[in-house]
Amino acid sequence: MFETESDRSSERGQPAEAVPGRRAAIADGRRHPLAPEQVVADRIVGWILTAVFGTLALPVLVLGWTMDWFPAWLDWLLGAAWVAFVGGLGWTSQRWPHLEHRHTRIRVGPVGLDLWRGVFWRRVISVPRSRVQHTDVTQGPLQRKYGLATLTVHTAGTEHAKVEVAGLSHATALAVRDYLLCREDDDVG
């Protein structure tokens, strides 16, 4: 599920908890990146948005050109602005998911859930396991296509009443959910 170094090492040094396969793989108290497919899914969303916004801005440009609304220099300027806008948006759509993915880590262990996120403003959100009220695992259409899911952890808190992890593989999300909710099988030692 995770093709990462930390994951492989975790499997080697696993037997600390006698829990079957997939649950232990994620709840090992190590930092894991999210599923790389999420980058692809996010990029597709970004491209769609780029296409939509680019097309919406196009009529003004084309009409301005054909109907002679603006002076020629403004036409060129608007054209350049459009190219810059669509180019920038496209570049961001391409680049940002990767950056985000690189700075997002999840750690699940006996203490609870920790989430590293943020590219410029970096945050670590820690939720003790016993404070998890309930969890949701949701899948959008794109996420379904790539076997991904969004895990939402609800606490009784205020600002972090809802902690969302978008981009776990569906199986992992379910495993994390099971681990966080089933507290009897391997409680805090």
Next chain:
Amino acid sequence: MSAEAPVARSAPPAVDSRTRRLHASTLVFRFLRHAKGLILPVILVLFFASEDQWELWLGVLLAPAMIYEVYRYLGLRYRLEDDELVVTQGFLFKNERHVPLARIQNIDSSQSLLHRLFGVVDVRVETASGGEPEAELKVLSVRMFDEVRQHVFAGRKGPEAAAGSGPGVGDGAPADARPARSLNRTAAGDLLLLGLDPGRGLGMVFVVLGVAWQLGVFEGLAVSEMVKSALRTDGKVALLASIALAAAAAALVVLLSLLATLAVLYDFRLERLGDEFRVQCGLLTRHSTTIPERRIQFVAILEPWLSRWLGRATIKVETAGGGGEGERAPLTRQWFVPLVRRDALPALLREIHPRLDLDAAQWLPLAPRAIRRMRKEAVIVAVALTAGALLLVRPWGGLAILVFLPLLLWHAHQLEERTRYARTPYGVVYRTGVLTRKTGVAFLDRIQAVRTGESPFDRRHGMASLHVDTAGAGKVGHAIDIPYLERDVAQALREDLVAAAELAPSSR
């Protein structure tokens, strides 16, 4: 028709599980509520209906509502059973709600002047489910309210007494047989001091002023005439008049704020009964609420400069669950102690949590380089403010830097000196503030999440901030939100707090 009267007369101490209706005056209060809601339509009717028709129109508007209310009143019954409160509603579609007594967190009551006239109480029964109150019994006679409350508390204390929690838990006797311990009675003089705090009740004051303006009260007082005539004469008089007017307005604001504070918090009493706090206050409308100790999520000790100068502090608490988040939250809930002498503070805090002792905490400062960043920020703000002043008054506005810079630098230094935090056996405490000093206490067993954050500026200085999230946070104007920590210190504190929180029982 009211099944209540005979019960009230004989008043048996043991709970009888007879089905009862609300007090008959319920209808009066419901009528008034509808009348209030109909003020606008009524005005329209008065304007547009012809002379002899308006009573008819009023009837058309009010009659259906009142018929519904009578229907509702006749249909709503409640009864107390051994371990639950049962509320049944309706004739055609019957709804029967069972509220287990053990789950009832809170019985809030409020009593306006009119309520007192009828000898009745507005009752809200709350459980931990959040959102709306579990049952609203509007209105019960005072005697019935006492009976309900007594029964609920007696039923609740049972299992807890067996578990041996809480000091002085009674042995099988009804809970109310034990005397409530008075913790605080805020004196009227202290309330006046509280009312002087200009931040409080200011919004309401403006509303009142606005309404008064709209109603033409000021015209009636001939104030505007005075101003107009003054303006017609020479400039000096006009200036004096406007200054006097401003002073009068300020005095009025203070006065209204005082009155509002007095009206709400008059005769404030905090009592302890078993593991609950009971709060009562109010001059005209008397509020009463219970705060179970286990529902206190966050404690804030606030010391505005005026109070601090007079050796007083305010304690506010945040509670979670139950009904009334936001607007509907009973006001008494957060005013744990409106104003208390500083020397009485430690004892009160120990009531909230036996180990809570702020003086024993090992207060730690912010990162050593925090002051440099704070100074830099002060300089930036001072320059920005001066630039604004320069735009307004050229060129002398530039001199404002002489005021802003020392002031803001002084503030930065004071803030750095006053901002301290401590990891304590029971949780984490954080204090900050220059003019209004605020101290916050988050308990391990109520911590819901912990976050560290690094802004780009933080990263350049190897720093981070720490935020502790609790249920119902942010209502008391203070939170554990510590800036400018050394990055390693912040991360270690986060890990430590989360691990300790995970081990602390979260049932409370």
